[in-house]
Amino acid sequence: MIQIRVRKSLLMASGKTELAVDFNLEAGSFCTLYGKSGAGKTTILKILAGLIQPDEGFISVNDEVWLDTGKNINLPPQKREIGFVFQDYALFPNMTVRENLQYALNGKTDKNRIDDLLERAALQQLAHRKPLTLSGGQQQRVALMRALVRKPQILLLDEPLSALDLEMRQTLQTEIYGLHQSFHTTTLLVSHQLSEIYRLSDFIISLENGKIMAQGTPAGVFGRERLSSKIQLIGEVLSIRENGVVYILDILVGNNIIKTVTTAEEVQGLQPGDQVKVSAKAFNPIVQKL
The missing domain is CATH 3.40.50.300 (P-loop containing nucleotide triphosphate hydrolases)
Incomplete structure (x- = not known):
């Protein structure tokens, strides 16, 4: 100690x-x-x-x-x-x-x-x-x-x-x-x-x-949700956490952290430090590795 x-x-x-x-x-x-x-x-x-x-x-x-x-x-x-x-x-x-x-x-x-x-x-x-x-x-x-x-x-x-x-x-x-x-x-x-x-x-x-x-x-x-109203965001993956059948991603966009829920297929190959594009399609964001 x-x-x-x-x-x-x-x-x-x-x-x-x-x-x-x-x-x-x-x-x-x-x-x-x-x-x-x-x-x-x-x-x-x-x-x-x-x-x-x-x-x-x-x-x-x-x-x-x-x-x-x-x-x-x-x-x-x-x-x-x-x-x-x-x-x-x-x-x-x-x-x-x-x-x-x-x-x-x-x-x-x-x-x-x-x-x-x-x-x-x-x-x-x-x-x-x-x-x-x-x-x-x-x-x-x-x-x-x-x-x-x-x-x-x-x-x-x-x-x-x-x-x-x-x-x-x-x-x-x-x-x-x-x-x-x-x-x-x-x-x-x-x-x-x-x-x-x-x-x-x-x-x-x-x-x-x-x-x-x-x-x-x-x-x-830092874990307070800070959601953006923009249609498309570029950010860096901070963490990936499994939560039942879905995954929760913390993504740094500028000086803000946003959270998004995604599937096992979407996080395939992703790791902290990767740059990603977050696209808002209605209320379901789509995450793609750049």
Whole structure:
């Protein structure tokens, strides 16, 4: 169990904001922090990592106290079992891929561990390349493997895929979820992408102006029906759920989520992430893969 209770005054572009959050996470869960820019999402990650000191706070990770301002306890970042992946990769440009992973071990040597992670990320052939010679997707893979090389209790992901194109983003979403399942690491993601949240998260915390507005499953937080009166819509499949003899699809259209009931034949070959066209024929929408 991870307990996080922090308060900090923040000076944002929009003015002064009071960050005050109190929430618990189950060990091994995948949680997303969602909200507009300035809501305090990245600040929460940095406080958890020990990179920012809150005005008041308490953090306990699996019964080990990392922070207790009331008792003057503040574990330094290097002693917190954290892996952090930033939006801009933050790789050392003068080091090779292998050297970036080796550096994260703080002087320890674990060739087998590094080799295993390079293989998982399909980076074996690129191990002696410098980061600037790699594509954005490859650099993000290196950043992710570097964060995992120390076997952290918590993996922090600060919008790691936002700079990538849709196809690469979906590929890395699948890889991130697979790694999360393999390593059983508690993962905390910052994301604005509803499709990403639906695909990866089993818990979500929605923030606004430094406060928690809602928390729960993605379906519970975002699952209100928002039907459009348009005849034809283009969207992205978020989830597919069997309900008796029919299937219920959550489809992201712009910033809205619509639900539609469809048949087993219509969902054949569909999966989350697919782009679809939703056509309204009377009151029975027809869903076709693009």
